[in-house]
Amino acid sequence: MTQPTPPPTTGAGPAPTPIGDYAVLGDGRTAALVSRAGSVDWLCPSRFDSPACFAALLGRPEHGRWLLAVEDATRVTRRYLGDSFVLETTVETPTGTAVLLDAMPLGDDRCDLVRRVTATRGTVRVRHEWVVRFGYGRVEPWVHRVRDPDGVEVIRAVAGPDSVVLRGDRLPRPHGRAHTDAFTLDEGGSVELAQTWVPSWQPVPRAPRGAHRIEATEERWGRWARASRYTGTYRDAVVRSLLVLRLLTDEQTGGIVAAATTSLPEDPGGERNWDYRYCWLRDAAMTLEALLEHGYRDEAQAWRQWLLRAVAGDPADIQIMYGVDGSRDLPERTLDHLPGYAGSRPVRVGNAAVGQVQNDVLGEVMAALHLARAAGVAEGADSWSLQRHLVDHLCRTWRSPDSGIWEVRGEPRHFTHSKVMAWVAFDRAVRAVEEHGLPGPVERWRAERDAVHADVLAHGWDADRGTFVQHYGATHTDASLLQLVLVGFLPADDPRLVSTVAAVRAELEVAPGLLLRYRTDRTDDGLRGTEHPFLACTGWLADALARQGDVAGSTQVLDVLTGLATDVGLLAEEYDPTTRQMVGNLPQALSHLALVRAVQSHDAATDG
Numbered sequence: 383m384t385q386p387t388p389p390p391t392t393g394a395g396p397a398p399t400p401i402g403d404y405a406v407l408g409d410g411r412t413a414a415l416v417s418r419a420g421s422v423d424w425l426c427p428s429r430f431d432s433p434a435c436f437a438a439l440l441g442r443p444e445h446g447r448w449l450l451a452v453e454d455a456t457r458v459t460r461r462y463l464g465d466s467f468v469l470e471t472t473v474e475t476p477t478g479t480a481v482l483l484d485a486m487p488l489g490d491d492r493c494d495l496v497r498r499v500t501a502t503r504g505t506v507r508v509r510h511e512w513v514v515r516f517g518y519g520r521v522e523p524w525v526h527r528v529r530d531p532d533g534v535e536v537i538r539a540v541a542g543p544d545s546v547v548l549r550g551d552r553l554p555r556p557h558g559r560a561h562t563d564a565f566t567l568d569e570g571g572s573v574e575l576a577q578t579w580v581p582s583w584q585p586v587p588r589a590p591r592g593a594h595r596i597e598a599t600e601e602r603w604g605r606w607a608r609a610s611r612y613t614g615t616y617r618d619a620v621v622r623s624l625l626v627l628r629l630l631t632d633e634q635t636g637g638i639v640a641a642a643t644t645s646l647p648e649d650p651g652g653e654r655n656w657d658y659r660y661c662w663l664r665d666a667a668m669t670l671e672a673l674l675e676h677g678y679r680d681e682a683q684a685w686r687q688w689l690l691r692a693v694a695g696d697p698a699d700i701q702i703m704y705g706v707d708g709s710r711d712l713p714e715r716t717l718d719h720l721p722g723y724a725g726s727r728p729v730r731v732g733n734a735a736v737g738q739v740q741n742d743v744l745g746e747v748m749a750a751l752h753l754a755r756a757a758g759v760a761e762g763a764d765s766w767s768l769q770r771h772l773v774d775h776l777c778r779t780w781r782s783p784d785s786g787i788w789e790v791r792g793e794p795r796h797f798t799h800s801k802v803m804a805w806v807a808f809d810r811a812v813r814a815v816e817e818h819g820l821p822g823p824v825e826r827w828r829a830e831r832d833a834v835h836a837d838v839l840a841h842g843w844d845a846d847r848g849t850f851v852q853h854y855g856a857t858h859t860d861a862s863l864l865q866l867v868l869v870g871f872l873p874a875d876d877p878r879l880v881s882t883v884a885a886v887r888a889e890l891e892v893a894p895g896l897l898l899r900y901r902t903d904r905t906d907d908g909l910r911g912t913e914h915p916f917l918a919c920t921g922w923l924a925d926a927l928a929r930q931g932d933v934a935g936s937t938q939v940l941d942v943l944t945g946l947a948t949d950v951g952l953l954a955e956e957y958d959p960t961t962r963q964m965v966g967n968l969p970q971a972l973s974h975l976a977l978v979r980a981v982q983s984h985d986a987a988t989d990g
Contacts, residue, residue, distance in 0.1 A: 398724050399423070401646055402948045402964040404439075405460060405469050406626075407495070409486035410633035413642035414495060415439060415968070416469060416484055418458055422448040427493050427546065427579030430632065430639045430706055431659040433731075435546060435579070437519035440645055440729050441720045444559065445519030448577065449511040450497050452480045462950055465621055466603035467629060468596055469950070478504025480567065487595045488602045492587070493579040496595055501567035508573070510554050510563040514539040514546055518731070520719050522559065530586045537561065538586060545582040549589060550575030610676040616981045619944040622951035623974035624676060627669050630971050636684030637692075637706040638666040641955070641967035647726035648956050648966045652911035655726050657733050658955075658967045660712060661692070662703045663743045664787065665972050667750035672978040674750075674757050682754045686765055689747070693768065697775035702740045702789075703733065712736045738785040739794065744776050745803025748810040749869065755818055766814070770822050773811045777830050780804040781837075786853075787862045788899055791908030796854040798842035799862035805834040806869050835871070843878065849885035850878070852900065859886045860900040861919040867926035868979075874929035883926050893959040895920050895942035914956040914965050917943065921976025928983040936984045943977055953977070 404415040404423070412432070415424035424439040425448075426432045438447035452473040460471045463483075471482040483498045499508055514523055516539075523541035530536050536549040548554075551573045554561035567573065580587055606628060612620050631638045641658035648654040666685060673681045692708035693700050701710055714736075716728035751769060755761055786797035808831035815824040841854040852860040863882050867874050890897045896915035900907075920943045928936035946957055948964065953973035955966025 400963055401723075401954055401966075401968055402952075404952075404968060405462075405484075405948075405950045406629065406642055406952060406969055407467050407469060407484055407486045408629035408642070409488055409493065410629075410631070412486075412493060413629060414486060415643065418460060418471070420449060420451040420471065420473075420482055422484075422495065424643060425495065426659070427544065430630075430642065431657075433516060433544075434518050435514050435516050435544065437515065437720065438513075439643065440717075440723050441519050443511070443513060444515070445720060446513050446515035447511070448495075448497075448513070449509065450482060450499060450575070451509045452482070452499070453507040453509055460949055462622075463600045464604045465607035465625060466600040467625065468600040468603070473506070475504075475506055478502075478506040478569065480506040480508070483596050485596045485599045487590070487599045490590060490595075492590065494576055494590060494595075496574065496576045498572060498574040498596060499567065500572040501569050503569055505566060505568050507564065507566050510565070510575075512537075512548060512554050512561040513559070516541045516544045518717050518720065518729075520717075525556070525561065527553075528586055531588050534589065536586060540582050543582055545580055545584075547578045547580060547586055548575065549578075609678065612676060614981065614985050616940065616944060616977075616984075619947060619951065620676075620978055620981050622947075623953075623978045624673065624678075626952065626969045626974045627673060627971060627978075628678075628681070630669075630969070631681060631685075632706045635707050636681075636686075636688035637661040637704070637708065638669050638685060638971065639706060640665045640972065641970045643967045644731055645726065645729040646723055646954070646965070646967045648914060649726070649911035650724040650965060651726055653726070653728065654909055654911050654913075655722065655728065655730055656967070657714070657730050658970070659706075660703045660733060660736075661688075661706060663689070663693075663700075664702065664740070664746045665975075667746040668979075669971055669975050670750040671753050672975040672982075674753050674759075675979070675982050679754075679757060679759055682750075682757070682759050686751065686754065686759070690764055690768055693772070697771045700743075700772065700775075701736055702738060702743050703736050710736075734791075735785070735789040738789060739779075739782070740786060740789070741776075741780055741782070741784040741800040742787050742797075742803035744772055745806035745810075745869070748773070748807040752810040752813060755814065761814075761818065761820065766820050769811065769814070773807055773827065774823075776804060776807055777826065780830070780834060788860070788905070788907065790905060792906030796841065797862075798838060798850050798853060799860075799865060801834055801838045801842060802866055802869065802871050805831055805838065805871055808834065809870070838871070847885065848878075848881040850882045852905065856904075858901065858904045859889050860905065861886055861890055861897050861916065861922065862899070864919065864922040864926045867929055868922065868983075874926070875931060879926075880930060883923070883930065887923070890919075895923065895939040896957065896959055897923060914958045916956050917946070917953050917970070917973040918955075918976040921973070921980040924980040925976070925983045928980065928987040931987065933984065933987050936980070936987065940977075940980060940984055943980070 436446040523539040554563035644657035645655035714732040714734035783794035897919040924939035954964035
């Protein structure tokens with residue numbers, strides 16, 4: 383079998399760890415990325431969008447990492463234990479075998495990362511390196527040994543508002559600007575270590591209670607996963623994707639982030655590097671739909687409350703994204719001290735797209751809340767009042783150009799997908815009145831719905847090519863047009879939609895089932911470089927084919943998508959079929975939710 387090509391080097395050192403070689407851990411507030419070699423190269427303590435204390439993912443080891451590696455490995459295999467995010471890495475060496483367990487415990491109101499290495503055969507040699515750098519690798523802390531309230535010696539690293547405490551069976555010693563250790567484990571021998579983040583003004587916390595925190599974490603994730611009861615052909619891919627969506631949901635605020643990372647490049651070595659650790663209304667709404675279809679109503683209620691808080695106020699001030707706590711100020715800046723993954727610069731935090739107008743967003747929100755009502759999630763007066771005001775505001779704005787779903791940084795245009803999603807917003811508002819008896823100016827909404835529909839047919843359809851087009855006046859497509867099949871704008875098997883799917887594939891399919899979201903030579907996105915196939919678009923294609931009755935075609939595309947998942951079932955934003963590498967941020971909610979919803983449509987078509 384052809385092996386993946388390593389990521390490009392930059393002349394500054396060895397090639398970086400492939401993005402697909404990372405596994406994710408999470409505790410419902412934040413996430414960590416762990417490499418196959420046992421290095422925690424990314425962790426933003428306390429919440430998804432806080433500054434990282436381990437940032438080697440976007441730089442070098444001196445930018446912060448936590449390495450626990452078995453030396454002289456000849457074979458490494460990984461898996462999550464059951465339906466959990468407890469990572470088990472088995473390392474075979476010439477002299478023995480070791481198993482490393484990594485987990486971020488759930489439900490204890492702490493930000494802990496627990497690591498346990500056990501020799502299961504023979505003798506193994508273990509290397510330990512702990513390098514803490516707060517502020518995305520910029521700030522070297524004061525590191526010193528102290529005692530916790532029980533008198534146990536621990537290591538504390540402190541700088542500014544942050545501190546982390548390292549405790550365990552054996553602690554590393556200072557070595558240059560790191561703390562290191564090396565030790566031998568005989569069969570049955572084990573070492574457990576735990577790191578805890580705590581605000582610097584608080585005292586050193588006690589050791590967490592309970593000797594079996596890793597096992598308890600596995601059980602808790604498994605209990606959540608069992609609620610889906612999905613047992614179809616794609617069971618493992620669907621359940622893992624649902625788990626990823628839950629991991630990216632802040633259990634305290636209800637906000638759903640788009641990904642766990644920032645600035646993993648879409649074009650390695652280039653500038654297409656974005657911070658996805660925020661809550662896009664569009665992505666979160668789609669996530670909500672995927673969770674609802676599998677019975678997760680609590681998450682729907684929590685996100686709806688988050689939405690009410692985040693967008694409260696003047697509808698004209700609504701943003702396309704917010705912080706996990708609903709914060710609105712997300713200025714984009716660059717971290718010039720970091721060289722970037724594979725030399726991909728700039729490294730960005732914040733996101734300038736927060737100020738864009740994207741007229742499709744309310745359509746996704748209204749579609750998700752409509753599905754919530756259909757699933758029996760009771761509609762509150764405040765929630766419906768908010769929706770009414772947002773839809774009334776859309777009546778005044780949908781005719782304006784926007785930046786579209788792809789957040790292009792070029793000239794705003796009348797994107798066909800944005801217009802169709804405005805139609806969705808009006809349609810779901812009308813149906814809320816007609817099907818659920820909610821109050822509202824239904825005649826006005828019906829009129830606006832009809833006006834959008836007529837406008838799209840008049841200006842978004844190219845009769846000569848026989849396809850809907852990316853924006854009014856264009857002659858080319860983009861992959862967002864696949865969503866026209868999914869939202870009910872026309873019957874799924876309408877000849878215009880069938881020919882549009884064919885046109886999208888002819889123009890954007892660069893490998894079987896793998897689609898670009900658009901051609902960079904035809905779309906002014908304001909950036910240099912190129913695009914790779916966008917994995918959510920593969921899910922949308924499989925979904926569209928299933929709804930159009932092409933079950934065999936849908937199966938083929940789904941097999942491509944599920945076959946691209948990493949050894950632990952994760953999907954990044956994009957995939958490079960030439961190097962056979964994941965590219966873009968990881969794990970990506972949009973990729974996973976598109977898979978879940980495509981399987982839903984595929985199974986419905988198969989059963990039908």
